[in-house]
Amino acid sequence: SAVISQKPSRDICQRGTSLTIQCQVDSQVTMMFWYRQQPGQSLTLIATANQGSEATYESGFVIDKFPISRPNLTFSTLTVSNMSPEDSSIYLCSVPRGGGEQYFGPGTRLTVT
């Protein structure tokens, strides 16, 4: 099973600032996924990050707001830009697992004041 770590685990940020979340995997993976889980809600896919190509964003999410980097096969970052209180969520990265399911990182709990 893959071991996934995320940094930071939590943060409290002021509106208008940006936060970069890091996701590190202990093995090489082609695809990495970024999700958002708003309070009391389920997971919503933000984007798919493939190494060596631009991330693919889901409807409702744009690169200017959520820029993603994928410099190698074990690492990715998601930036939440120009934050507002509506961005308060848990942000999770995940990687594929054999059989079509995914492993999830522990999440980054973001509060925007």
Next chain:
Amino acid sequence: RKEVEQDPGPFNVPEGATVAFNCTYSNSASQSFFWYRQDCRKEPKLLMSVYSSGNEDGRFTAQLNRASQYISLLIRDSKLSDSATYLCVVRVVLDSSYKLIFGSGTRLLVRP
């Protein structure tokens, strides 16, 4: 309409009870199906995959009806430790990729 819909919950049951969760999906291109479990303030973790023939893992039984686009999870002899949110998840294959679509989850509370 949501792509994956689940019973709203919460389900509050005594230890030892049998509880069933239902889920429907709307995308007929859905290829794989899963139940994930999410504990409070934790990440989701795979509970079990769901196969067309139905499958069982200990106290847990999953069923899939492709014609009705319906998935179920049955938990027998509930334990206190089963208290969690259960997420119905479908995998949709895209042109050169795939994505998982999550239901909103059903919360289960097992009481002593």
